[in-house]
Amino acid sequence: MPPPAEELALLDRELARLDARRSQLLVRRAWLLSVLTPPAGPPAAPPVPQPAAPFAPPAPFAAPFGPPAAQAGPRSAQNVLLTLGGLLLTIAAIAFTLVSWGHMGISGRSAVLAVVTLAALAAPALLLRRGLCATAESLGALASVLMTLDAYALHRVAVPEAGGAGFAAAASAVLAVLWGGYGLLLGRLRLPLPLAVVSAQLPLLLWAWSAEAGATVFGWALLLTAALDCAIALWGPGLAVRVTACVGCWTTGLLGLLVALTQSVSAGSAPGALAPAALLLAGAALALSGAWRAPTGLAVAGGVLAGLCTVAAVGGVLRAGMDRGWSVPVYLPCGVALLTALRAPLPRPVGQGVVWASSAVSAAAVLSAVPTVGMSLMGTVSQLAHVWSGAPDGVRGALDAEEFAWSRPAAAPVVLLMVAVLLGLAHRSWDRLVRAAGPVLPAGTSWRSAAGAAASALGWAGFTALPAVLGLSYPAAVSMQSVLVAAAFAVAVRALRHGARAVGTTTLVCGLVGAVSAGLLSLAAQAATYAVFAVLLVVLGTVAVLLDGAAAQAARALPDPGAGRAVRALRVAQAVPACGAVVCGAVLARAAGASLGLDGYRAAPVMLLVPGLTVLLGARLRSRPAALPVELTGAAAAAVAVVMAVPDLPFLALVLALGGVLAAGTAVRAERRPAAGYLAMALFVLATWVRLSASDVSAPEAYTLPVTVPALAVGALRRRRDPAASSWTAYGAGLAATLVPSLCAAWFDPHWPRPLLLGLAALVITLAGARLRLQALLLLGGAVLAMDAVHELAPYVVQVVGALPRWLPPALAGVLLLVVGATYEQRLRDARRLRETVGRMR
Incomplete structure (x- = not known):
C-alpha cells in the first residue's frame, strides 16, 4: 500500500481524468442531438455507448468526434424556404387584388378570393396533423393577409358608399374576432392570436375618427382599448399574446391619458375640467386594477401611473380658473395626499409605486422653483460690474x-x-x-x-x-x-x-x-x-x-x-x-x-494686514487641521496684494519685503520651516532685485555685495554650529542676492568685463561647491556660469549657423537624436547617478 499522501494524489489524478472523459462524451452527445432531424418517421435507435479506458481516453478521440464544420441545418433551411414561399404568395395575392382585379367579373373575383382564402385557412389544420408546423405557420400568415385583402375587396365591391374609417373599424373588429377564434381553434399556430390583439387596437379609435368625435371621445376610445388589452394581458393564453396585449395596453392607455391631461391643463373652469378628470380617474382605476395582479416591475409602474393620474384629475379641477403661476401649489397637496393610500391594503409593489408618484409630484414642484432661486442667487454676480454704484x-x-x-x-x-x-x-x-x-x-x-x-x-x-x-x-x-x-x-x-x-x-x-x-x-x-x-x-x-x-x-x-x-x-x-x-x-x-482714496498699489500694504493676522492665528492653532487652510488663505491674500502693487515698483518691492517678513515669522515654527524659509528667502531676494530695478541701478554689485558678505558669514556660522543644516539655508540667499542681479545686468551689458568677472566668480563658486559637496553652491554657480556662457557665445553661434548650409542643422539634430536614442539606457542611468550624487549634497 502506498503512503496516504501518494494515494490521495493518485486518486485526484484519476478523478480529473474521469471528469475530462465525461466532458468529451457530453460534447459528443450534444453534437449528435443537433444533427438529428425532427421525428418525421420512426424514432432512431439511441446511440450505443462505447467502452472507454478506465482512466485515460485514447489519444485520437478528439479528432473524429470534434464538432463539424458550420453549415445550415435542415430546420433552418426549411424555415428560410417556407418564409420565402409565403412572402412570394403574399406579394402575388396583393398584386392580384390591386392590379388584376378589374379583368374578372364580380362572381369570378369573389370565387377566386373565397376559394384561395378558405384553402389557406384549411391547409394549416391538415399540415399540423402531419407534424409540419413550420409550413402551417407560413400558410396561416398567408391566410391572415388574404383575409385583410378580402375585407378591402368587400368594401370596394359590396359597400363602396360606406366611409373608409367606419368600414375599417367594423372590418378590424370582425378580423379580430375571426383571428381570435381561428387561433383558439388551431392552438399550435402562434401568429393568429397576436394578430387578433393587434387588430383589436383599431375598432374604437377608427369609430371615433369616423364619427368626427372630440378629444374626450378619442381619450375614452383609447382607454377602453387599453382596458381590453389589460384583460387580455392578465388572462390571455400564451406568452406572445400577453406581451402583445401588454404593449398595446401601455401604448393606448398612455395616449388616452395624455389627451385627458392636455384637456385638464387647458380647462378654463371647474366644470370644463370635470370630463378630463373623469377620464384620468378611470385611467387610474385601470392602472391600479392591472397592477394588482401584475409582476413586481409592472406593478410598481402601475402604482406610479395610478397615483399621477389621481393627482392630475383632482388638481386639474381645483386649479381650474386660477392663475397659472399658482397651479403648482394646488397639485402639490394632492401629491402629498397620496401618502394616505399607504394605510390601504395594497400590495407592496403597488404601494411603492404610489409613494414614488407622490415623490415625483414633490420633485416636479421643487424643480419648478429652481429658476426663481437661481435668479435670486446668481443675479447678485452682476454687482461685480457696479461696485459702490449706489443702492438700487x-x-x-x-x-x-x-x-x-x-x-x-x-x-x-x-x-x-x-x-x-x-x-x-x-x-x-x-x-x-x-x-x-x-x-x-x-x-x-x-x-x-x-x-x-x-x-x-x-x-x-x-x-x-x-x-x-x-x-x-x-x-x-x-x-x-x-x-x-x-x-x-x-x-x-x-x-x-x-x-x-x-x-x-x-x-x-x-x-x-x-x-x-x-x-x-x-x-x-x-x-x-x-x-x-x-x-x-x-x-x-x-x-x-x-x-x-x-x-x-x-x-x-x-x-x-x-x-x-x-x-x-x-x-x-x-x-x-x-x-x-x-x-x-x-x-x-x-x-x-478704497474708502481712504488710495490707489490700488498704495492699498496693497493694507491688504497685508490679513496674512499678518493669519500668521499669528496659525501660530495659535499649531497642529490643528484648520491651521494650514487658514494660512494658505492668508497667503492667497498676500498674493493679491503683490498683484495690486505691480503697477508701482517701489511699492512692489515694499510689499515683497513685508511678505518676506511674514514668511520669516512663519518659518520660526518648526513644522512650517522648510516651505516658509525658502519662501522668505525668495521674497527678500526678489524685493532686492525689484528695488534695484526701480532705482535704475546699473551696477547692482555695489548694493548686493554688502548684503551677500554678511549673509555668507552668518551662513558659515550656522553650518559650524549645525553641520546638518542645508547649504540652501546657509548660503542660498546670500549667493542669490548677488549672482542673479549681476547675471541680469551682464545679460544686457554690451561690454566684456562684467560677464568675464561674473563667469570667473561663478566658476569659483561651482568648483567650491563640487569640492565641499555643497548643493547650493554647485547648482547656483553652475546655472549662472552656464547662462553667462550662453550669453557670450550666442552671437558667434548665430554667425556660424548663418554660414552653414540650411540642411546641416537638421542633419546634425537627427544624428544627435540617433546617438541619444541608441544609448538611452546608459544616459538614463547616468542621469539617475548624477541626481543621486547631487541629492546627497547638503
Missing part, C-alpha cells in the same frame, strides 16, 4: 432682473417651504411613518438623514427667494439675507455637534452659498459692504470657534469607536468657515483702502 430702489434692481417675470414664479417660495415642512415632519417622525406604512417605506437612518438634509436645503432656498419674489427694498433684502446666513450656520453648528452630519453638512454648504450671495449683493453700496462683511466675519469666526470646541469635546470621547470619524468631520467643517472669515477680512481690507 429695490432688490430686483440689484439682481439686474427687472425684465424677469416675477409675478409668474410668485409661488416658488411657498412650494419650497411646503416641501421643506413635509420633509421636516418626515425626518422627525420617520420611525412612526415606517411603522404606519408597513413594508412600503424603507427603514434606516440614511433615508431619515436624507429627508432632514433635503428639508434644510429647501427651507433655505425658499427663504432665499422670498425677498426678490416679494419685491422688498434693497436694505430689507440685504438684512434678510444676512440673518438667513447666520441662521443656516447656527443650524449647521447644532447639527454637527449632535452628530447629524448630513443635515450639518447641507446647511453648512447652504450658509456658505448664502454668504457669497449676500456679500455680492452688498457691493452695491459702501455702507452695506462694510456691514455685511463685518457680520459675515463675526459669524464665520464664531462658527469656526464653536466647531473647534465641538471637535475638542468629541476628541475627549475617543475611546468611543465612532468618535474618531466625528472628530475628523468636525475638523474639516471647522476649516471652511475659518477660511471664509479670512476672505471676509481681505474684502474689508480692500474696502478700507
Whole structure:
C-alpha cells in the first residue's frame, strides 16, 4: 500500500481524468442531438455507448468526434424556404387584388378570393396533423393577409358608399374576432392570436375618427382599448399574446391619458375640467386594477401611473380658473395626499409605486422653483460690474432682473417651504411613518438623514427667494439675507455637534452659498459692504470657534469607536468657515483702502494686514487641521496684494519685503520651516532685485555685495554650529542676492568685463561647491556660469549657423537624436547617478 499522501494524489489524478472523459462524451452527445432531424418517421435507435479506458481516453478521440464544420441545418433551411414561399404568395395575392382585379367579373373575383382564402385557412389544420408546423405557420400568415385583402375587396365591391374609417373599424373588429377564434381553434399556430390583439387596437379609435368625435371621445376610445388589452394581458393564453396585449395596453392607455391631461391643463373652469378628470380617474382605476395582479416591475409602474393620474384629475379641477403661476401649489397637496393610500391594503409593489408618484409630484414642484432661486442667487454676480454704484430702489434692481417675470414664479417660495415642512415632519417622525406604512417605506437612518438634509436645503432656498419674489427694498433684502446666513450656520453648528452630519453638512454648504450671495449683493453700496462683511466675519469666526470646541469635546470621547470619524468631520467643517472669515477680512481690507482714496498699489500694504493676522492665528492653532487652510488663505491674500502693487515698483518691492517678513515669522515654527524659509528667502531676494530695478541701478554689485558678505558669514556660522543644516539655508540667499542681479545686468551689458568677472566668480563658486559637496553652491554657480556662457557665445553661434548650409542643422539634430536614442539606457542611468550624487549634497 502506498503512503496516504501518494494515494490521495493518485486518486485526484484519476478523478480529473474521469471528469475530462465525461466532458468529451457530453460534447459528443450534444453534437449528435443537433444533427438529428425532427421525428418525421420512426424514432432512431439511441446511440450505443462505447467502452472507454478506465482512466485515460485514447489519444485520437478528439479528432473524429470534434464538432463539424458550420453549415445550415435542415430546420433552418426549411424555415428560410417556407418564409420565402409565403412572402412570394403574399406579394402575388396583393398584386392580384390591386392590379388584376378589374379583368374578372364580380362572381369570378369573389370565387377566386373565397376559394384561395378558405384553402389557406384549411391547409394549416391538415399540415399540423402531419407534424409540419413550420409550413402551417407560413400558410396561416398567408391566410391572415388574404383575409385583410378580402375585407378591402368587400368594401370596394359590396359597400363602396360606406366611409373608409367606419368600414375599417367594423372590418378590424370582425378580423379580430375571426383571428381570435381561428387561433383558439388551431392552438399550435402562434401568429393568429397576436394578430387578433393587434387588430383589436383599431375598432374604437377608427369609430371615433369616423364619427368626427372630440378629444374626450378619442381619450375614452383609447382607454377602453387599453382596458381590453389589460384583460387580455392578465388572462390571455400564451406568452406572445400577453406581451402583445401588454404593449398595446401601455401604448393606448398612455395616449388616452395624455389627451385627458392636455384637456385638464387647458380647462378654463371647474366644470370644463370635470370630463378630463373623469377620464384620468378611470385611467387610474385601470392602472391600479392591472397592477394588482401584475409582476413586481409592472406593478410598481402601475402604482406610479395610478397615483399621477389621481393627482392630475383632482388638481386639474381645483386649479381650474386660477392663475397659472399658482397651479403648482394646488397639485402639490394632492401629491402629498397620496401618502394616505399607504394605510390601504395594497400590495407592496403597488404601494411603492404610489409613494414614488407622490415623490415625483414633490420633485416636479421643487424643480419648478429652481429658476426663481437661481435668479435670486446668481443675479447678485452682476454687482461685480457696479461696485459702490449706489443702492438700487429695490432688490430686483440689484439682481439686474427687472425684465424677469416675477409675478409668474410668485409661488416658488411657498412650494419650497411646503416641501421643506413635509420633509421636516418626515425626518422627525420617520420611525412612526415606517411603522404606519408597513413594508412600503424603507427603514434606516440614511433615508431619515436624507429627508432632514433635503428639508434644510429647501427651507433655505425658499427663504432665499422670498425677498426678490416679494419685491422688498434693497436694505430689507440685504438684512434678510444676512440673518438667513447666520441662521443656516447656527443650524449647521447644532447639527454637527449632535452628530447629524448630513443635515450639518447641507446647511453648512447652504450658509456658505448664502454668504457669497449676500456679500455680492452688498457691493452695491459702501455702507452695506462694510456691514455685511463685518457680520459675515463675526459669524464665520464664531462658527469656526464653536466647531473647534465641538471637535475638542468629541476628541475627549475617543475611546468611543465612532468618535474618531466625528472628530475628523468636525475638523474639516471647522476649516471652511475659518477660511471664509479670512476672505471676509481681505474684502474689508480692500474696502478700507478704497474708502481712504488710495490707489490700488498704495492699498496693497493694507491688504497685508490679513496674512499678518493669519500668521499669528496659525501660530495659535499649531497642529490643528484648520491651521494650514487658514494660512494658505492668508497667503492667497498676500498674493493679491503683490498683484495690486505691480503697477508701482517701489511699492512692489515694499510689499515683497513685508511678505518676506511674514514668511520669516512663519518659518520660526518648526513644522512650517522648510516651505516658509525658502519662501522668505525668495521674497527678500526678489524685493532686492525689484528695488534695484526701480532705482535704475546699473551696477547692482555695489548694493548686493554688502548684503551677500554678511549673509555668507552668518551662513558659515550656522553650518559650524549645525553641520546638518542645508547649504540652501546657509548660503542660498546670500549667493542669490548677488549672482542673479549681476547675471541680469551682464545679460544686457554690451561690454566684456562684467560677464568675464561674473563667469570667473561663478566658476569659483561651482568648483567650491563640487569640492565641499555643497548643493547650493554647485547648482547656483553652475546655472549662472552656464547662462553667462550662453550669453557670450550666442552671437558667434548665430554667425556660424548663418554660414552653414540650411540642411546641416537638421542633419546634425537627427544624428544627435540617433546617438541619444541608441544609448538611452546608459544616459538614463547616468542621469539617475548624477541626481543621486547631487541629492546627497547638503
